[in-house]
Amino acid sequence: MSTTTTNDFFKSKVLGHPAGLFVLFFTEMWERFSFYGMRVLLINFLTFSIIGDNPGWGWSAENAAALYGTYAMLLYITPIFGGILADRYIGYRRAVVIGSIIMTLGHASMAIETPLFLYIGLGLLVIGTGFFKPNMTSILSEMYKGHSDKKDGAYTIFYMGVNAGAFFGMMLCGYLAENVGWSWGFGLAGVFMFFGTLQFWLAKPLFGTVGEVPSKADRIAAEEAAKTSLNAEDKRNPFTLVDKLLILVTIVIGLLYAFNDPLSKIGNINLFPFKAGSVDGQNVMVLIALILFLVLVITRIARYTTVVRDRMIAVVVFAFFTVFFWMSFEQGASSLVIFARDNVDRTLEGGSLMTFNIVNTILTIVPLLIVSWVLILLAKQTWNRIPGSNIVLAVCFIGVWGVVVWMLYQYFTADKSEITVSWFSILNSFFIITFASSISKIWDSKYNPSAAVKYGLGLIVMAIGFGLLAFGAYGVTEGIKVSMIWLVLAYLFHTLGELCLSPVGLSYVSKLVPARMIAFMFGMWYLAIAIGNKLAAILGGQIENITKEYSLSTFFLIFTIVPTIAGLIVMSLNPILKKLMHGVK
Missing domain, CATH: 1.20.1250.20 (MFS general substrate transporter like domains)
Structure with missing residues (x-):
């Protein structure tokens, strides 16, 4: 272009x-x-x-x-x-x-x-x-x-x-x-x-x-x-007909699985109406797709020379651990919403309500003022060239200010108020804005750790957040609710974990992968995130079943133990991954 x-x-x-x-x-x-x-x-x-x-x-x-x-x-x-x-x-x-x-x-x-x-x-x-x-x-x-x-x-x-x-x-x-x-x-x-x-x-x-x-x-x-x-490395390893067929088959099975999961549960329509022993057809097909995809990745990587092959293996390892991170982190869209609604004491009155109102007002008004100021600066520079765009933006912000003022008024005029379930979800964005620059400065300093250590830290720090929830929910039975401070702390540690891990992945894909494979490997990376999101929803959907069978604390312990083990494993692989990356930092 x-x-x-x-x-x-x-x-x-x-x-x-x-x-x-x-x-x-x-x-x-x-x-x-x-x-x-x-x-x-x-x-x-x-x-x-x-x-x-x-x-x-x-x-x-x-x-x-x-x-x-x-x-x-x-x-x-x-x-x-x-x-x-x-x-x-x-x-x-x-x-x-x-x-x-x-x-x-x-x-x-x-x-x-x-x-x-x-x-x-x-x-x-x-x-x-x-x-x-x-x-x-x-x-x-x-x-x-x-x-x-x-x-x-x-x-x-x-x-x-x-x-x-x-x-x-x-x-x-x-x-x-x-x-x-x-x-x-x-x-x-x-x-x-x-x-x-x-x-x-x-x-x-x-x-x-x-x-x-x-x-x-x-x-x-x-x-x-x-x-x-394309360098000689790329030209000697074109996508073969078998490669293309494997890609096509795994995509088709993956999409069929994605649609079959809700169809079979909600609409009682099963696209895989068979079993292999006691294993459902859906799970059999997922296993087949996984095996075919591994064959595709392994055979393609094996055809490259040593340095390129090793670097691509490192990317595959990072992608594997990415699944564990998003599987846990994305509980924020499912189980943590249900937990906030059903198990967190969100009712405030008196001094605690006034404290919340002050904090919430500052939390809302300050960033809105900053963004509105940026809008004014933009309008000053571009009014003559794009007046229509600036008018639309002004209308948007008048609307946002209107809703914000009305919301804050409702909170301040209530003697007793119940914090919305959705309020807790904003904490991730708030903590990112608050801590992103500080974490970035650490990575730019002499204390900048290797990719494997960042991955391990990301997983373990996030797991601490779930550990706090498991502790806070310990012994909770039906009708008893936990303090909201546990959920606030959980989102803090989840965000710190995200800041350790999330920015690293795509950066290393671009550094480690040869030109001809970069689109394929980016696709594989996003596939790993997609699988993590799907697993997050599957496991998050079990919050009611696990809580009923065991306890709410047990549910959160799953997301404490699994990411912690994954984090320790990836950190222990640091010497091997450094060797595989052949000097890429």
Whole structure:
């Protein structure tokens, strides 16, 4: 794609960066607002009692998690195809707009609150995310070609937009859904997704040719450049027919499994109606797909020379332990939501309510003031070129301020108040914003540990959070609720674990993998995250069964012990992994 106009971006600056970065910042912010706003509601809505002032659907945790797990799994698969389509045919900017429109329709469908429209809405969100997710960062990367010294700062600002959107989305959509009605929460997510799309589209004059549909000449030039850049290592190991067949078969079985899990539990429709002894057909097919995928990875890696082969083995090892991390961390979308609702004492009054109101007000108003200030700076720089986009953003923030003031007023005027379930989910975004720069400085210092140690620390620190929950829930029986401090501390340690591990993975894929395999290995990496998300939902859906059979403390001990063991193992592999990486740091 053409990059002839990228230098023009640096003529109008906001906080030392081109104004176009902050258009992307707000676009990503509203998308994350809608995504996390819906995400924090889904399990709660599906499992909430069917009677009462604000009834849910009364599903079991197992069935709700089966549906959510498939949704979360597919979110990491469709971006692979969306990125390919944008690269070759429709361009990054058009892909973002298409994805945004589809996701807006998805949120609108979910606000109708019927099973049919719920499934349609989730399907549209999966498809829309496929177009949106990979192409926002592609636009950002293209904007900063020739300005690599600015890129790290740009991604940091962009990442703040992600967390700001998640923070306000979970807080406001959650509050409306739990206190007014579920459709209001789902609907608010759709409203801001729509406005995010509109402000991005109206900002077209700011981007010039960046992210446009690639011309035929651009596509041919890119293909030729790719061919000439392949080194001898890549040319000697093309994808064979067997490789392609193995990829196809594993994808088909994986997708069939993803759909069969909720279909068999919720709709009593089984795509694998057989058993091998006492093993269900679904699990048999998953095992077959896993074996075929391992054959694919092993045979491809074996065909490379020693150094490249060793480095790719290191990536596979890291991907394996990634599954254990996300399997535990993503309990925040399933079991921790149910735990917060049913087992945490969220009722406050008197001095404790006043303390919460002060903390909550500071927590809400300060970041909103900062983001509003950035909006004003952007408007000053771009009003003459994109007035429509700035007006839409202003309307968005007037709406957010309105909902925030109304929410805080409700808290302050109540003599007794129950903290919303969704409030606890905002803590992850808050702690990321609070601690990300400090953790980054440690990694940039002389204390910077190896990748294996970071992975081990990430897993173990996160496990401490679950250990605290296991301790806090020890001896809890029906009718007894635990202090919310245990959940707050758990989210703190989960976030610190995420900051240790999450930024490491993709960085090492790009450093260790040869050019021809990088797309395949990135796909494998996202597959590992997708599997982790699905396993998280499967295990999280067992919270009711395990609590009934054993105890709530036992449930959290699973996520204390397993990640701790995984963390110790990966740290013990540090000397081997260093050797396999052949000097890559």
